[in-house]
Amino acid sequence: MYSRAYKAAVALPPLFWVALFLLLPYSLLFAHSFWSVASGAIVRQWSLHNYAELAHNWMYAQVLFRSMKIAGAVTLLALLLGYPLAYYLSFCAGPQKQLLYQLVIVPLWVSYLVRGYAWKTILGSDGVLNGFLQYLGIVSTPVEFFLYSPFAVVLTLTHIYTPFTFLPLFASLEHIPRHLVEASQDLGASPRVTFWRVIFPLSLPGLLAGATFAFVLTLGDFLAPLLVGGPSGIMISNVVVSLFGAAYDWPLGAAISVCMLLLVVGILFAIERLEKRWSFH
Amino acid sequence: MELSLKHREARRNGAGWLAVYAASVFAFLYLPIVVLIVYSFNRDGVGGFPPQHLTIEWYRQLAGDQAIWDAVWNSLLVALAATVTALALGLPAALALDRVSFPGKALFRRLVLLPLILPGIITGLSLLMLAVFAGMKLSLWTVLLGHGIALLSVATTELFAGIQKMDRAQEEASLDLGAAYWRTFWRVTLPNLRLPLVAAALLIFTLSVDEIAVSFFLIGRDNTLPLEIWGRLRRGMTPEINAVSTIIFVFSVALILVSYRLRTRGAREPEGAADVLQATFQGDQP
Numbered sequence: 001m002y003s004r005a006y007k008a009a010v011a012l013p014p015l016f017w018v019a020l021f022l023l024l025p026y027s028l029l030f031a032h033s034f035w036s037v038a039s040g041a042i043v044r045q046w047s048l049h050n051y052a053e054l055a056h057n058w059m060y061a062q063v064l065f066r067s068m069k070i071a072g073a074v075t076l077l078a079l080l081l082g083y084p085l086a087y088y089l090s091f092c093a094g095p096q097k098q099l100l101y102q103l104v105i106v107p108l109w110v111s112y113l114v115r116g117y118a119w120k121t122i123l124g125s126d127g128v129l130n131g132f133l134q135y136l137g138i139v140s141t142p143v144e145f146f147l148y149s150p151f152a153v154v155l156t157l158t159h160i161y162t163p164f165t166f167l168p169l170f171a172s173l174e175h176i177p178r179h180l181v182e183a184s185q186d187l188g189a190s191p192r193v194t195f196w197r198v199i200f201p202l203s204l205p206g207l208l209a210g211a212t213f214a215f216v217l218t219l220g221d222f223l224a225p226l227l228v229g230g231p232s233g234i235m236i237s238n239v240v241v242s243l244f245g246a247a248y249d250w251p252l253g254a255a256i257s258v259c260m261l262l263l264v265v266g267i268l269f270a271i272e273r274l275e276k277r278w279s280f281h
Numbered sequence: 282m283e284l285s286l287k288h289r290e291a292r293r294n295g296a297g298w299l300a301v302y303a304a305s306v307f308a309f310l311y312l313p314i315v316v317l318i319v320y321s322f323n324r325d326g327v328g329g330f331p332p333q334h335l336t337i338e339w340y341r342q343l344a345g346d347q348a349i350w351d352a353v354w355n356s357l358l359v360a361l362a363a364t365v366t367a368l369a370l371g372l373p374a375a376l377a378l379d380r381v382s383f384p385g386k387a388l389f390r391r392l393v394l395l396p397l398i399l400p401g402i403i404t405g406l407s408l409l410m411l412a413v414f415a416g417m418k419l420s421l422w423t424v425l426l427g428h429g430i431a432l433l434s435v436a437t438t439e440l441f442a443g444i445q446k447m448d449r450a451q452e453e454a455s456l457d458l459g460a461a462y463w464r465t466f467w468r469v470t471l472p473n474l475r476l477p478l479v480a481a482a483l484l485i486f487t488l489s490v491d492e493i494a495v496s497f498f499l500i501g502r503d504n505t506l507p508l509e510i511w512g513r514l515r516r517g518m519t520p521e522i523n524a525v526s527t528i529i530f531v532f533s534v535a536l537i538l539v540s541y542r543l544r545t546r547g548a549r550e551p552e553g554a555a556d557v558l559q560a561t562f563q564g565d566q567p
Contacts, residue, residue, distance in 0.1 A: 002380055002381070002462070003462065005462070006462045007377075007380075007381040007383075009373070009462075010373040010374075010376040010377045010380075010381060011373070011377040011381045011383055013370060013373050014370045014371075014373050014374035014377060014389075014393075014433075014437075015377075015383075015389060017370050017430070017433070018374075018389060018392055018393055018430075018433070021408070021411070021426060021429075021430040022392055022393075022395070022396070022430055023392060024411060025404075025407030025408050025410060025411040026395075026407050028407060028410040028411055028414055029403070029406060029407040029410060032410060081306045081309065082306075084299060084302050084303065084306070085302075085303050085306045085307075087299065088299045088300065088302070088303040089303070092296045092299060092300065100303075102537075103307065104307075104310070105537065106534060106537060107310045107311065107314065109487060109533045109534070109536075109537050110314060110529075110530055110533060111491045111507065111526070111529055111530075111533070112491060112493060113491070113493055113507045113510055113511060114317065114510075114526040114529060114530065115313055115314075117317075117510070117514060117518075117522060117526065118313035118314065118316055118317040118526070119313055120514075120518070121316065121317070121320060121327040121328060121518060121523070122312075122313060122316055124328060126328040127327075127328045128316055128320070128327075128328060128330055130328070131328055131330030131331075132330040134330070135330045135331065159309065159310065159313065162306070162309075162310065163310065185288070188288075189288075190288050190291065191288060191291050191292045191295055192291075213398070216398060216399075216400070217400065219400065220399070220400015220401070220402055220403065221400065222402055222494070223493060223494065223497075223511075227514070237400065237402045240402060240406070241402070244406065244409075244498070250410075253406070254406070254410075257402070257403050257406055257407075260400065260403060261399065261403055264398070264399060264400070268398065
C-alpha cells in the first residue's frame with residue numbers, strides 16, 4: 001500500500017539519527033573500554049587490560065556488590081510498598097480509583113533532584129527529622145546516621161522508584177479478569193487462597209516489570225549517593241563518574257560502564273524470557 | 282454458608298487494614314513534598330522543627346536571582362528544542378515501526394528504547410565520548426542532543442501507541458481516492474494523531490526540564506535548572522532552593538493536569554506510562 005519513497009522517507013531519518021547518536025556513541029564506549037590512557041592522553045591500542053584490572057582489583061567487585069545490595073533493597077521495599085497499594089487501588093478503591101491513581105502519578109513527575117534534596121533536608125543532622133525528635137524530647141542530641149549512609153540512599157531511591165514499580169503492578173492487576181476472582185470466591189476459597197492461587201500468579205508479569213525497573217535504575221544511579229550517601233553509600237556509577245572526572249581514566253570508566261550495560265541487558269533478556277513464559281494473555 | 286460468611290468478614294477486615302496501609306504509603310510519597318513546600322516559607326532555614334516565622338522572603342530572593350532565571354531560560358529552550366527534535370524523529374520512527382519492514386528492524390526497535398531503561402550515566406558518557414570524538418565543544422547544544430536522543434524513546438513509544446489505535450480506513454480511503462502520500466499525511470494522519478502528539482510533547486517537555494543524569498556529562502558553561510540547583514547544593518542549602526523546587530512542583534502538577542485531560546479526552550487507557558514500561562521489556566511491541 002505504501003510506496004518505496006514513503007517507506008524510505010519515514011524509515012531513513014530516524015535510522016540515520018539513531019545510528020549516528022545512539023549506535024555510534026555506544027560503540028565508542030565499547031571501543032574505549034579496550035583502550036588505555038598514558039600521560040594524560042588516550043592511547044588507541046586494543047587490549048583487555050582494563051577488564052583485567054577490574055577482575056584483579058577487589059575494590060570494584062565490592063562496590064558493584066554494594067550497588068546490587070542497595071538496588072535489591074530498593075526493589076524489595078518498592079514492591080512491598082507498591083504492591084499492596086496497587087492491589088488496594090485495583091480491588092478496593094471503588095469510585096476513587098482514578099483520583100488515587102493520579103495521586104500516585106504526581107510524585108513521579110516531581111523532579112528527581114527536588115525529591116533527593118527534600119530527603120536531604122529531612123535527614124540531616126540539623127534537619128527536619130532531628131528537629132522533630134528533639135522537639136518531642138525523644139533524643140537530646142541530633143542523630144548523625146540518618147544522612148550520609150546507605151540507609152539514606154535506600155530510603156531516597158525507594159521514594160523515587162515506588163511509583164515506577166506501582167505502574168506496571170497496577171496495570172497487570174487491572175488486566176486480571178474479575179470473573180476469575182469471583183469464581184474462586186464462589187467455589188469457597190478463602191481470600192488468602194484466592195490471592196495466592198489466582199491474583200498473585202496473574203500479576204507476576206507486572207511484578208517482574210516493576211522490579212526490573214526499580215533494580216536497573218537504582219543500580220546505575222549516581223546522584224542519590226552524592227546527595228545523601230556519603231562515603232559509605234558510594235555506588236558503582238560514582239566510581240565511573242570519578243574516573244571520568246578527577247581520576248581521568250576514561251578507558252577504565254568505559255570498561256565499568258560496559259560491564260554495567262551487559263549486566264542490565266542480561267537482566268532485561270532474562271526477564272523477557274521469564275515474562276514470555278509467565279504471560280497468560 | 283458459614284464458611285463463606287467467615288470469608289466475607291475476613292475480606293472486610295483485610296480491606297480495612299489495606300486501606301490503612303495504602304494511606305501510609307501515600308503519606309510516605311507525599312511527606313518530602315510537603316516538607317519541601319512548608320520549609321520554603323520558613324524564615325530560619327531548611328531544618329529544625331517546628332517551622333516558625335512564615336515568610337515569603339525566599340521567594341523574593343529567588344525573584345532577584347539572575348543565575349536561576351538564566352538557568353530556567355536555558356532549561357525551557359533546551360526542553361522546547363528537545364521536544365521538537367524528539368517528535369520530528371519519533372513520528373517517522375513510529376510510522377516506520379508500524380508499516381515498514383527493513384533489515385535490522387528488531388535491533389532498531391530495541392536500540393531506540395534503550396535510553397529509557399539504561400541508567401542515564403551510560404547514555405550520557407557515550408554521548409560525551411561522541412562529542413569529544415567529533416571535536417564538539419560542550420554547550421547547551423550537546424545537552425539538547427542528549428535529550429533529543431534519550432527522549433526519542435518516549436516519543437516513539439507514545440506515538441506508536443497512537444498509531445495502533447488510529448482508524449486506518451481513513452488513510453486507506455484517502456490514498457484510494459488518489460491523494461498523494463504527503464497530502465494524506467498532512468490531512469489525515471497528522472490530524473488523527475493530534476492528541477498523542479500533544480500528550481507526548483508534554484511528557485517529553487517535562488522529562489527534559491527535569492533531566493539531570495545525561496545533562497550532567499554534556500553540560501558546558503551555561504547551566505540548565507537542575508544542574509544550577511545541583512551546583513548550589515554543593516555550596517549549602519537555603520530555602521531559596523525549596524522555593525524554586527516548589528515552583529517546579531506546581532508547574533509539573535499543572536502540566537500533568539493538562540496532559541491528563543488530553544489523555545482522557547483521547548480515551549486512552551489510564552496506564553499510559555505503564556505501557557511505556559511494558560513495551561520496554563517486551564520485544565513484540567515497540
